Amino acid sequence: MLETEELSKAFKGKTVVEGVSLYLEKGESVGLLGPNGAGKSTTISMISSLMKPTSGEVLLHGENVIKNPGKIRKVLGVVPQDIALYQELTAYENLKFFGRIYGLKGQMLTEKIKEVFSLVGLTDRQGDILNTFSGGMKRRVNIAAALLHDPEILIMDEPTVGIDPQSRSYILDMIRELNLQKGITVLYTSHYMEEVERLCDRVYIMDHGKIISSGTKEELKSILSGEETILMELDRAYPEMEKEFQQLDSIRQVIETEKGLKLISVKGSRLLSSLFQIADRHEAQVTNVNIQEPSLEDVFLHLTGRKLRD
Amino acid sequence: MKSIFILQLQRFRRKPLLVVSFFVLTLFFVFFLGGNDTGDKITIQSYAGDNTTQEQADYWIQLLNASESFEFVLVEEEEARNSIVQGDRNMALEIRDDDYRMLVAVDEQSYQIAANYIQQVFTEELRLAAAEAAVEEENIRAAIAEERISPVLALNMETINGESSGFVYDENLQALFGMTLFFSIYTIIFSLSNVAEEKRDGTWNRLIVSPLQKWQVYAGHVAYCFLVGYLQIILIFIFFKYMLGFQIEAHFGILMIIVACFTFTIVSVGMLLIGLVTSPQQLQAVIPITATAMAMLGGAFWPVEIVTNEVIVMLSKVMPMYYGMEALKGAALLNQSLGEITGALSILVLMGVITMGIGINLMERRA
Numbered sequence: 001m002l003e004t005e006e007l008s009k010a011f012k013g014k015t016v017v018e019g020v021s022l023y024l025e026k027g028e029s030v031g032l033l034g035p036n037g038a039g040k041s042t043t044i045s046m047i048s049s050l051m052k053p054t055s056g057e058v059l060l061h062g063e064n065v066i067k068n069p070g071k072i073r074k075v076l077g078v079v080p081q082d083i084a085l086y087q088e089l090t091a092y093e094n095l096k097f098f099g100r101i102y103g104l105k106g107q108m109l110t111e112k113i114k115e116v117f118s119l120v121g122l123t124d125r126q127g128d129i130l131n132t133f134s135g136g137m138k139r140r141v142n143i144a145a146a147l148l149h150d151p152e153i154l155i156m157d158e159p160t161v162g163i164d165p166q167s168r169s170y171i172l173d174m175i176r177e178l179n180l181q182k183g184i185t186v187l188y189t190s191h192y193m194e195e196v197e198r199l200c201d202r203v204y205i206m207d208h209g210k211i212i213s214s215g216t217k218e219e220l221k222s223i224l225s226g227e228e229t230i231l232m233e234l235d236r237a238y239p240e241m242e243k244e245f246q247q248l249d250s251i252r253q254v255i256e257t258e259k260g261l262k263l264i265s266v267k268g269s270r271l272l273s274s275l276f277q278i279a280d281r282h283e284a285q286v287t288n289v290n291i292q293e294p295s296l297e298d299v300f301l302h303l304t305g306r307k308l309r310d
Numbered sequence: 311m312k313s314i315f316i317l318q319l320q321r322f323r324r325k326p327l328l329v330v331s332f333f334v335l336t337l338f339f340v341f342f343l344g345g346n347d348t349g350d351k352i353t354i355q356s357y358a359g360d361n362t363t364q365e366q367a368d369y370w371i372q373l374l375n376a377s378e379s380f381e382f383v384l385v386e387e388e389e390a391r392n393s394i395v396q397g398d399r400n401m402a403l404e405i406r407d408d409d410y411r412m413l414v415a416v417d418e419q420s421y422q423i424a425a426n427y428i429q430q431v432f433t434e435e436l437r438l439a440a441a442e443a444a445v446e447e448e449n450i451r452a453a454i455a456e457e458r459i460s461p462v463l464a465l466n467m468e469t470i471n472g473e474s475s476g477f478v479y480d481e482n483l484q485a486l487f488g489m490t491l492f493f494s495i496y497t498i499i500f501s502l503s504n505v506a507e508e509k510r511d512g513t514w515n516r517l518i519v520s521p522l523q524k525w526q527v528y529a530g531h532v533a534y535c536f537l538v539g540y541l542q543i544i545l546i547f548i549f550f551k552y553m554l555g556f557q558i559e560a561h562f563g564i565l566m567i568i569v570a571c572f573t574f575t576i577v578s579v580g581m582l583l584i585g586l587v588t589s590p591q592q593l594q595a596v597i598p599i600t601a602t603a604m605a606m607l608g609g610a611f612w613p614v615e616i617v618t619n620e621v622i623v624m625l626s627k628v629m630p631m632y633y634g635m636e637a638l639k640g641a642a643l644l645n646q647s648l649g650e651i652t653g654a655l656s657i658l659v660l661m662g663v664i665t666m667g668i669g670i671n672l673m674e675r676r677a
């Protein structure tokens with residue numbers, strides 16, 4: 001229902017988004033994954049008619065909406081990356097205002113506000129001034145303000161940045177519910193791989209202004225189908241042992257993690273016994289071993305040679 | 311547009327302090343700078359002399375009290391004499407039916423001025439009475455009063471652009487108009503900084519991606535700032551005219567039209583500033599500079615007529631403040647009609663349209 005064709009944007013000659021083509025089918029939940037500065041927000045700004053692209057097109061039901069954005073504005077709910085609300089007003093006053101600018105009024109408006117507050121779980125705080133809210137609560141109001149007019153498509157730009165795990169979990173569940181129960185099409189932008197993995201059916205991976213890969217989660221991971229990940233938890237770091245691991249033929253990469261090591265290995269190479277032997281020799285204390293399917297994070301690492309977050 | 315407007319009112323209700331403080335500052339400064347004529351009048355106790363009736367004395371008192379500097383009160387002779395003996399007062403006036411006498415303790419300056427004034431009033435009135443008796447015509451007083459309004463000889467000053475305008479100066483009105491317009495600039499442009507804040511906080515983008523038209527967003531803000539500035543000025547005028555009895559002779563409707571034009575222009579200047587700055591902080595730094603410069607050059611602090619430097623006089627001609635002050639003073643002091651101040655008002659509106667245009671253009675280009 002919504003697609004972009006070769007969207008590009010340059011600021012003062014510097015290209016920050018280049019040839020981005022993506023599409024959203026009705027009812028889908030699509031992720032736009034990429035590190036900070038990849039050009040995600042710029043892409044979303046162009047889709048939501050905030051910014052004119054330097055070149056390329058945005059099509060809604062096959063109709064170009066760049067020149068005539070009225071149509072897309074009505075069906076789009078946009079959750080900006082920053083908390084874009086009036087801090088000195090109450091949550092209720094904020095929602096009332098945003099409802100009104102989408103043309104809601106009277107009974108209809110009151111009911112929508114009530115419904116949305118209950119959806120984001122803030123019914124008993126709606127009369128409070130926004131300034132008194134925690135970061136997580138503000139984020140929820142930030143999302144609520146984009147839901148009042150029953151958008152067909154919800155575009156969210158990193159809606160969980162900088163909040164506690166409970167709030168984040170709550171928000172993710174809420175978005176999933178909107179997508180599954182109400183059939184709202186979601187475009188979810190994030191640099192958190194776990195979020196996109198949990199929430200989205202299909203993913204675009206973006207880096208340096210370009211889409212470097214796309215597909216369903218399974219398709220993307222099949223890029224790494226020949227690999228598996230072994231997580232080895234250790235009581236401390238063993239640099240000598242790491243070097244020895246690296247020399248093994250069937251190990252492609254050794255990455256230090258907080259708790260120990262992450263080993264990317266050729267799938268089915270039955271490494272475990274040799275790993276334990278080496279560990280024994282270094283008198284390393286192995287507290288846990290876990291073999292995993294590759295994650296999107298691993299896909300990104302594979303594609304760019306970098307982690308999503310540095 | 312309406313929702314944007316209402317939103318600003320809601321925000322004002324939560325943070326009224328800034329605007330209210332400019333309002334209070336205006337009141338304070340007008341009090342302070344205006345010639346405080348009610349407090350400063352010298353009271354002269356007067357009493358009716360022998361063979362003089364109470365009515366005759368009252369009549370004279372009423373004539374004498376036309377003065378800006380003296381206040382004559384009728385008391386018993388006993389009381390007036392006692393005041394002088396006890397040193398409470400320096401002088402007293404004995405009123406007779408066609409003459410007067412002054413009791414004086416010390417011959418000092420205030421006595422000289424009072425004596426001059428009293429003599430003038432008596433002489434004039436007695437002449438008028440004599441003329442009336444001789445001509446036996448009732449409305450000779452009205453005829454003379456008429457002559458006074460359009461005298462044969464009047465002091466005129468040529469302004470740069472060749473119009474002649476009487477240079478009339480009234481300390482009270484200069485302070486009232488100058489300070490009110492000066493502080494209204496603060497109120498208006500600080501209110502307009504809501505726009506800069508919305509851009510900083512991202513709510514502006516939310517408005518843009520909504521079905522609202524962009525002009526509605528601008529119009530909502532402009533309407534709000536206009537209203538706040540307009541109400542501030544009008545309320546202050548009402549306060550000083552009706553509560554403190556300032557002599558604003560002009561029809562209040564004319565004042566309201568002038569204020570509307572001026573407010574519109576300042577809102578536009580504010581839009582231009584917002585187009586030039588990149589953050590609310592910058593705007594807050596620029597506002598006092600702009601307001602003070604416009605006020606100084608435009609004649610809010612002192613009349614432009616006393617400025618001799620040609621460059622400054624030229625500069626004053628590009629300040630909206632100048633035309634606002636000219637129009638207000640023209641209406642209030644010279645009793646000019648709406649037609650006579652149309653020139654100044656047109657320039658104001660033209661300036662407003664141009665600055666608003668440039669301001670919005672700058673903002674849009676940056677977006």
Ligand SMILES: Nc1ncnc2c1ncn2[C@@H]1O[C@H](COP(=O)(O)OP(=O)(O)O)[C@@H](O)[C@H]1O
Pocket residue numbers: 011016034035036037038039040041042043
């Ligand atoms: N208005 C702008 N002017 C100039 N450069 C910009 C502007 N907005 C974004 N950029 C640049 O474009 C790149 C992509 O930014 P952005 O789209 O915000 O990335 P993301 O949302 O993926 O973190 C960044 O390098 C950023 O500095």
Ligand SMILES: [Mg+2]
Pocket residue numbers: 040041042081157158
């Ligand atoms: Mg971003």
